Amino acid sequence: MARAIMARAITASGEGVVVQAVPTVAAAMAFLATGTVEFILLDINLPGVDGLTALPDLLVAAPGAKVVVVSSAAEGIQALALGAAEVLAKPGPADYTRRFSATLVDTLTRLSAPAGTAVPSRATAAKPLEPIPASRKSQSIVPPPSPTSADFDLVAIGASTGGIHALSLLLREIPASCRVPILITQHLPASFMPYFAAQLTVLAGRPCDVAIDRLRVRPGRMVVAPGDAHMVGVRLPDGGTAIRLSHDQAASGCLPSVDPMLTSLVAIHGNRLLTIILSGMGRDGSDGARAAHAVGGCVVAQDSASSVVWGMPGAVVAAGA
Incomplete structure (x- = not known):
């Protein structure tokens, strides 16, 4: 259910395309052997190999991809230390609301911004950055x-x-x-x-x-x-x-x-x-x-x-x- 809700939120936003939704790390690694992605949305609690254990291997399998972890606080901090780009607090079964969907899309949009640009979000009211001279x-x-x-x-x-x-x-x-x-x-x-x-x-x-x-x-x-x-x-x-x-x-x-x-x-x-x-x-x-x-x-x-x-x-x- 969680995968379907997140995929629907991304698709409805028009900001991205979900190329694969899988229930296990093994299935994700199999896809990444031939497919490419810009983002990986990773749940920590997965059957078999958990997301935290798999994170370093996923980063190697998808070079350049940003991993956004959906997790509890303790596991989320570990994931960030291991190289995840962002963590979203995992909502309960009744909490996959419009707010969570908006936060997810906002996070992916901000992470997609080119280097050196400021993207206003729920956390910032930033002024646009001027282009950075080569010098x-x-x-x-x-x-x-x-x-x-x-x-x-x-x-x-x-x-x-x-x-x-x-x-x-x-x-x-x-x-x-x-x-x-x-x-x-x-x-x-x-x-x-x-x-x-x-x-x-x-x-x-x-x-x-x-x-x-x-x-x-x-x-x-x-x-x-x-x-x-x-x-x-x-x-x-x-x-x-x-x-x-x-x-x-x-x-x-x-x-x-x-x-x-x-x-x-x-x-x-x-x-x-x-x-x-x-x-x-x-x-x-x-x-x-x-x-x-x-x-x-x-x-x-x-x-x-x-x-x-x-x-x-x-x-x-x-x-x-």
């Missing part, structure tokens, strides 16, 4: 000077679609000796956040908390924004940093938004803030990255080739930040 595109692959952890007081990371996979690769490379706190704003539903924090703890080998109001930022720990509030930094009287939660409207339309996190942290740490913008749709984070760049801070944007969607990092590059 600026090249900036994304020019290695900057190699700073060390001693150069920074804090690391702030912003990400959205495709960002969890990139984030998992990045965090694995940070040595345990690095004690600089890491703050992360990743666009995810609030229900996913406890699982996300637990996954990051395992990936990074350091504790990760979901932000709560007035939480003190501590060395050697990570903090992720909750799914229903912005994470904003404030200076403490002793010179430390704490987190306040905000529900103010962000220019990007995102909640949580990367920009409030970055602009507040720039005001506290100046050029001792390391800003990293990973794969994601829209342009959330570009205003904060410009603020960091303006005070001489180090801003790193993921390159187009490795991004699932080069929207957020592309906007930073287009802004010259």
